[in-house]
Amino acid sequence: MLDVRNLEVAYGSIRALHGVSLHVPEKSIVTLIGANGAGKSSTLRALSGLIKTKAGTVTYEGNEITNQAPHRIVARGLCHVPEGRMIFPNLTIEENLRMGAFLRRDAKGIAADMDYVFTIFPRLLERRKQLAGTLSGGEQQMLAISRALMGKPKFLMLDEPSLGIAPLLVKAIFQKIVEINRTQGLTILLVEQNANLALEVSSYGYVLETGKVILEGPSADLRANPQVQAAYLGI
Amino acid sequence: MEQFAQQLLNGLFLGSIYALIALGYTMVYGVLRFINFAHGDVFMLGAFSGLYLNRWLGPSLASLHWSISLTIILVLSMLICAALGILIEFLAYRPLRNRPRLNVLITAIGVSLLIEYTGQHPAVFGATQQPFPALIPANNISLTGNLAVTNTQMIVFVTVVLLLVALRYIVMKTRMGLAMRALSLNPTASALMGVNNSVVISFTFGLGSALAAAGGILYASLYPSVEPFMGIMPGLKAFIAAVLGGIGNIPGAALGGLIIGVTETLVGGYSSVVGLPTGYKDGVAFVILILILLFKPSGLLGKTEREKV
Numbered sequence: 001m002l003d004v005r006n007l008e009v010a011y012g013s014i015r016a017l018h019g020v021s022l023h024v025p026e027k028s029i030v031t032l033i034g035a036n037g038a039g040k041s042s043t044l045r046a047l048s049g050l051i052k053t054k055a056g057t058v059t060y061e062g063n064e065i066t067n068q069a070p071h072r073i074v075a076r077g078l079c080h081v082p083e084g085r086m087i088f089p090n091l092t093i094e095e096n097l098r099m100g101a102f103l104r105r106d107a108k109g110i111a112a113d114m115d116y117v118f119t120i121f122p123r124l125l126e127r128r129k130q131l132a133g134t135l136s137g138g139e140q141q142m143l144a145i146s147r148a149l150m151g152k153p154k155f156l157m158l159d160e161p162s163l164g165i166a167p168l169l170v171k172a173i174f175q176k177i178v179e180i181n182r183t184q185g186l187t188i189l190l191v192e193q194n195a196n197l198a199l200e201v202s203s204y205g206y207v208l209e210t211g212k213v214i215l216e217g218p219s220a221d222l223r224a225n226p227q228v229q230a231a232y233l234g235i
Numbered sequence: 236m237e238q239f240a241q242q243l244l245n246g247l248f249l250g251s252i253y254a255l256i257a258l259g260y261t262m263v264y265g266v267l268r269f270i271n272f273a274h275g276d277v278f279m280l281g282a283f284s285g286l287y288l289n290r291w292l293g294p295s296l297a298s299l300h301w302s303i304s305l306t307i308i309l310v311l312s313m314l315i316c317a318a319l320g321i322l323i324e325f326l327a328y329r330p331l332r333n334r335p336r337l338n339v340l341i342t343a344i345g346v347s348l349l350i351e352y353t354g355q356h357p358a359v360f361g362a363t364q365q366p367f368p369a370l371i372p373a374n375n376i377s378l379t380g381n382l383a384v385t386n387t388q389m390i391v392f393v394t395v396v397l398l399l400v401a402l403r404y405i406v407m408k409t410r411m412g413l414a415m416r417a418l419s420l421n422p423t424a425s426a427l428m429g430v431n432n433s434v435v436i437s438f439t440f441g442l443g444s445a446l447a448a449a450g451g452i453l454y455a456s457l458y459p460s461v462e463p464f465m466g467i468m469p470g471l472k473a474f475i476a477a478v479l480g481g482i483g484n485i486p487g488a489a490l491g492g493l494i495i496g497v498t499e500t501l502v503g504g505y506s507s508v509v510g511l512p513t514g515y516k517d518g519v520a521f522v523i524l525i526l527i528l529l530f531k532p533s534g535l536l537g538k539t540e541r542e543k544v
Contacts, residue, residue: 048427074429086424088417099417103429
């Protein structure tokens, strides 16, 4: 579904990605793990058009989308839940969700999807008229994922959904991610520092180090790999 | 007491116009985080388009009721200035979108001077003051006691209120308004929702400029003379009103405008009591600016944004 070839990204003179290649098949969960500064977020930002690439190509459903404007990429069904969640703090939960459905015109479908995300995350329903800035970190993450789902994406990119969230809540959120993948057939590219969890829910993984893919393989193999175990799984 | 009430009323009418201009400053600040110093000049262009439209269309509008011809001239001027505002953003500010904000700010001052001095050229508006036509027939309405309100003041006030209600509807209830609010909170996130930020920014400039144009015509109806520099003072005062209310805050801008208008009128009315020339009324806004920056830089209704991480 998504093919990335030799992606290169630089911030000024600092190169963040040195030719990253990825492949994400339809309806799968693929993960990108690595330490801080390995280039995980930069990869996602380049895929969603937030930063321009220096070289390389991004092909989505057979069309090249390299360096298109973010709003055009979203319109194709690629949705990015950025690091730090970036919810709109001074809008209500409901307005945040309506922003997620910004490109849609089907009022009925939007209402149905809003009900759907409320069934996945009932906490949001209780707080729908509340300003999003008043939510806890975990609730904000739920909102960020829900907001992305409101756009009816075909391809969802999640950047560090576990960051700064209580461990219990992290488990719950990951369960929901898997559930959404299974029931909706949504393809997911997951970026995580919590490699354990990420390799547990995904089918295939890439290990990024200083802007390069140093290892890739089925998630089960990566979990059994001594190198990965030592560096990322704390075993 | 009656004199005080009368001054208060006069201040309210003037303040409502400041409010209209202040909204443009605050909305543009909201989406682009910079002060569009050319906004006062769009106000001036609004007054001039009212003048010229009345000159050209006046004969054909003569048979209509004044309220209809006023509406036509007002709406056309707002459309013209909305287009000009969008053009200014497109030509002057958009190329600097990813540059340091100071560059845009300085450019805004340049655009302001360009408009003012181009306007002074005899082939454009000319440097001399021109009388502004009475679009609203002069007529005093007596309230209780000795309070008097002119027809013009009433129409100005009603028009401002209608425009504010319309603006509130656009910002709070429409899709574009939601996008404006989202963009002002986080441009990256709004882009990731599929918002074309450039379109929203253009829309915001158009909306702010249309309000400034209406402000220009209403102001010129209260003080019926126009010249290319007429936008400087009201523009600065409205900018202060926006800061006073909390820059980026829409109700704040309206409140700030009213406060500046009332304070200015009261100072003008009573400065002789303490032995000051009435000209000091123009200074009071700046005193307010200094005070607000010293004691409450976020403005009366402005909140320091807080987000949990």
